[in-house]
Amino acid sequence: MFSLAAFAQQPKTKKEFTTNGKKITVYTTAENSNLRITSTDNLTFSAAKQPLEIETSVFVEPSKRFQTFMGIGGAITDASAEIFAKLSKEKQTEFLNAYYDKNKGIGYSLLRTTIQSSDFSSGSYSYIEEGDKDLKTFSIDHDRQYRIPLIKQAIQTAGGKLLTYVAPWSPNAFMKSNKNVLKGGTLLPEYYQTWANFYAKFIKAYEKEGIPIWGTSTQNEPMAVQTWESCIYTAEAERDFIKNFLGPTLKKEKLGDVKIIAWDHNRDLMNYRANVIYSDPEASKYVWGMGFHWYENWSGGASMFDNVAKVNEAYPDKGLLFTEGCVEKFDAKKYQFWGNGERYGISMINDFNNGTAGWTDWNILLDQNGGPNHVGNFCFSPIHADTTTGELIYTPSYYYIGHFSKFIHLNAVRVSSAVSRSALLSTSFLNADGTMATIVMNQTDKEVTYNLIIAAEKTVVKIPAHAIQTLVY
Structure with missing residues (x-):
């Protein structure tokens, strides 16, 4: 299995840098x-x-x-894969090179994808039949149409390796308190083991497809009740799920090398989540580190960059990974709005300076409407495809990200x-x-x-x- 050491650690060799003759x-x-x-x-x-x-x-x-730097990349969602499939072969090649080729493009080296559906899917779906607590009907056939083929082509374009990690947006409706994959709810205790088994089945199914999985987060945005697929975990609930179910299950299924990423939500509450999970040795031993997003400005305040530094200062042995950010509220008139690119630059510089080892954008591709999205949550991506003309539209965000991803190489310090x-x-x-x-x-x-x-x-x-x-x- 493709595995990397803990990125938070300092390198053992310190070759002296010199400017002589440079x-x-x-x-x-x-x-x-x-x-x-x-x-x-x-x-x-x-x-x-x-x-x-x-x-x-x-x-x-x-x-x-x-x-130590672990990479920069973006998410291959159902939406991205569906739009990619509509492009001409020529435009598909251009697109793949633009992101994943270090010479022709900006050299992405990280990839995030979803376990089951998210808002950026054409509709909600599951890998099992509803009510199947034993997971006997488990199948990733849904992903074989669009998502898996694109992931494989991305890996190939990147030279055969992309550090890939996954995240669920919601357990199945029958496993949840609200009996709905949408609008929050919590995972019912009687299905903790079923849901932990689900991660293992998904990871093994993707690895059988030739897609090695480096890590998984426990839950995308565990404190947000969304109109789309969502599920709430308090810090204590996530700690206990990792400690008693997810961690032991991955280990038992011989997936102990798969890293567990805690939190996977905004910078605002990340310090509390770190304190609760990392202060429990039995939970902490299973957790590689913490993932975080940039949407804390929904409150009207500024980005909480210092919270990342404070988690890094308090828990220097744990990894930090920016797992999602995008510019919300799509508006085609703002394709070339420069402030969108600057938002990426500001975040990436601050996050790296505060100890982040890697940085992952959200959708790598969306259409001229900022979708598809089955609940109308349309957003920007660095590259859009106009499916009426077949053209690709490169936004300032693509170039701002590229100033990092093209020139910082894996295992840089x-x-x-x-x-x-x-x-x-x-x-x-x-x-x-x-x-x-x-x-x-x-x-x-x-x-x-x-x-x-x-x-x-x-x-x-x-x-x-x-x-x-x-x-x-």
Whole structure:
């Protein structure tokens, strides 16, 4: 089984990074321009001295190393797979290359998919007949039409490996307190074991299809009563389900290497969930780490980036993985709205700087209506397909994500990176081949000239207004 070690751990080898003889290639994406991950400059290092307060500087310290990078990717939902199937063969190839080819595209290396239906399915469905508590009718035939073929092609395009993890949106209606896969409800205690067995059956069925499963979350968004498939777990209920059923069942079914991801919901309540689950040694031993989403701004407040850092600070031996984010409330007039891309850049830089090992977007593809979605919850994806014209529409989000996924390689290590002025955001990763990727983002309306300073060396870079750059050196 394809398995990776705990990403939260620091690497054992610390090969020294040097700027000696290195050239810096600058790639830029900017609003009101044709620059889209475009090589815009080739620079060299020169001697650095104490920067002035009136200058803007990005400081990188390669000897200070943190989490190991596990990848960036998106979710292959039923919706994405159904729309992909409607594309011409030529457009399908273009699409696969755009996401999964490191040279022709942005080199996705992570994949999330659903156990049974989600809102981004054309309708609700199950792998068993309703009432089948022994799971005798279990079959993933539904997924063989669209989803599994797309996952296999994505893996092939990515070079044969995509770190794949899964999440359920709801148990079957007969297992739940509200007798409905939609609108929340809770898993009834008498079906805890049946539901734990369900994960094992799903994982084995996908692995039989040649799709190795790295991990599973307990439940997508366990504190949200949604109009679509949803199920509520308090922190205590999730702890007990993992400790007494899911963890032991996966182990018994010889799936002990499959990582369990707790929470899989917004940053707002993640600290409480971590405290409850990780403080119980019997539950904690089964949990790889915590997944989180970015939708806490539904309350009208700002993104709670610091909560990720606080979980990382309190539980440094546990992994952190951003498991879902998308721009809600689809509006075709906003395909090229730059703020949507900037939302990705801001989140990715903050989440990585706060200890996240990987970052997963939501749907990789939706149609010109932001669907299909069986409850009308239409959203944006980085690439849309207009099924009336057969064309692919690339949004700013695709390029912002690409500034990370194309240049940070698997098993890279995040290093210390800081900026001297709030106009810029930055993060840096040292790749295993000795190259550094420093991402710099300018959220302001003005071009910014900044120093990139590493030890006693520096270079001077210009970044346009509302732009993101990756410096490779």
